[in-house]
Amino acid sequence: MKHAHLSKFYRLTVPQRLELLRERGILDSDDFAALREGSYRLEVETADRLTENVIGVFSMPMGLGLNFRINQRDYLVPMVVEEPSIIAAVSAAAGLIARSGGFTSVAQSPLLLGQVQVLDLADPEAAREALLRRKGEIVDLANEQHPNMVARGGGARDIEVFLRGTTAEHGELLVVHLVVDSRDAMGANLVNTMCEAVAPLIEVISGGRVFLRILSNFTDHALVHARTVIGIDRLKSDTFSGERVRDGIIVAHEFAAMDVYRATTHNKGIMNGIDAVAIATGNDWRAIEAAAHAYAARSGRYSPLTAWSKNKHGDLVGELELPLKVGIVGGQVESNPLVRIAHNILGVDSAAELAQVMAAVGLAQNLAALRALSTEGIQTGHMRLHARSVAVAAGASGPQFNDVVDRLVAGGDIKVAKARQILQAMTPPAAPALTPAPALTPVPARATVTEDTAGFGKIILFGEHSVVYGYHAIAAPIGLSIRAQVTRREEAGSDLIIPGFDSADSADSDLPVRIAALITERLGIRGSGMRIEVFPNLPRASGLGASAALAVAIIRAMASCFDIPLTGREVSALAFECEQIVHGTPSGIDNTVATFGQPILFRKANGARDAEFSIVTAPHPIPIIIGITGVRSLTARTVSIVRTVWTKSPSRYDAIFEQIDGLALTGVGALERGDLAELGDLMNINHGLLNALQVSSPELEALVALARRSGALGAKLTGGGGGGAMIAIAEPDRTNAVATAMRLAGYTTYLTEISAATAPSASGPWAG
Structure with a gap:
């Protein structure tokens, strides 16, 4: 029996993959030679006999969907598709399902x-x-x-x-x-x-x-049904509990069941996988698509082809039913050499078995999409995949390819023209990475308010914790944000829907609900019927200001929906009240940055309305590397730790706070001069003082040390500490190297930059 799990298959070169398949007995000598030498390609003369007016042969990539276990049998599934995320996602989902027992799939007579x-x-x-x-x-x-x-x-x-x-x-x-x-x-x-x-x-x-x-082509007499049951312990990740992932997938399915616009995209994702197998096996994917969508509308209302629910044990249950009339014999299979090889790899014995495999692929593809959408979001991975396509179009190859992709993603300007500029500047070409790394997530160079329902995340360059006690701090927005949308409804009460946003502590799992309730009360709309949808694109409990961004997004969305005029100061003040729910004694810096989206020098006064802050300018963009430790931490806890030690010895800790205050004020000048070396020194000192406040952690220390060893001028924790995130600064020609070293060590890494700020206009986000 073949093994559907090929460890680290994606790391191998194409020749190495072919050799491994030959060694495993998946490819015979003829198929191995055909794939290695390219003789499988359809000749123009043959193509001319298959269709009309032939002028050439169009090629698409063929890859393998891995990890499929269907009806207690392992499959490697050939897939022809131009979008790399499809095969990667379906293989990961199939692996998750295989560890939970695999798929059961049943096909009717064809x-x-x-x-x-x-x-x-x-x-x-x-x-x-x-x-x-x-x-x-x-x-x-x-x-x-x-x-x-x-x-x-x-x-x-x-x-x-x-x-x-x-x-x-x-x-x-x-x-x-x-x-x-x-x-x-x-x-x-x-x-x-x-x-x-x-x-x-x-x-x-x-x-x-x-x-x-x-x-x-409506083949409803050839239905196939695929099913899987996944325990919640299999669904959990470093960031999300199994229950949270399960419930998010179910909520995402309910959206598709109630909304034809979502159902269309939901089913398109399913067909991403099924069509790819259909093309690889020489089947009529157009007929399969037509039948699937007709079946989705058989009740008179277009609906999702899958259903996701939980059973009495709390497991996630996924089911897919659709018509699939396919073939494994005939002219199309026999006339195209690559289709024949695909059938040899797949190894199905009947059309019904092929339909069972294709249904399992569709169900896995749907799981992958819903899991991504309801947790980290789908765009993060897509940006890097788009960058790969752009790099190919620009002519990047060999040792240059990965470096061009990295630079495109880091800059956020993923265009062919930009890729060509990068290629021209590369002398000599950078060596390829020896081992793969998680995607480097792009962050726009400068946070800008693109709509009035956004709340921005933030980093603190200097002044964590001391800012709570009235000292200065410097903070800057990052391009990651949280958006919200509020719609009215007739029935009283509100529904809060936040896919992919959970709490680091189960005791605080109702925080978003409490925040929304406070906002409705302060805005005078408590009891009004509304639906609140939040779209997070910001890591939680990582010291990046997610709770403040959440509050600002909901405030702005509610104000917009109910036509309530609010100034920026009023938004920030209300968000400060929400932060008191989350952190107890916040400084006000998070809600200020979340509201105004500008780099600021901040000092707490009597409250958010009386906080002192001013724009910090820089002569040129200053790149910042953000590293996530993977250890979640609530700021309220670390603030409590500092308050406890400060209460015992105020003079000792006030002295530390005063030193941090001096670093922040000195940092303003360094920023305004664009002095990276000075900023790095100040960051290193600030981190040492934060360590003295007992808010660092082993994970933060390891990541800070890694950044410095890789060439960072300075590195420090950012935010509350105790885990969460750190930031580093390096010379422009070393920034990517530092980020890459962090990624290769397994850390989620972002690149952003502090840009030269301009004075706000009266109509801008700073108004009021």
């Missing part, structure tokens, strides 16, 4: 329908009864056209007769369905031939006139 249209009937009901009485004659006549199919156990099985309503000029429409078992062939030509043959007999029996005679 039946096709041929339709014969009958018009101009004198007595439609009598014609219908006569056709049903003589169906044996009709079936026998159909089977005379293909005795070999009958000998293989297939052929026409039955007829169905329907009256469909009155036509404009030809009376009642009668339709005869010829039900045909085409066995392992797709069967389109077979059915069309049978329909042509029985048409004269149908005219004689019915007394009407036959017009159209053709197969139907």
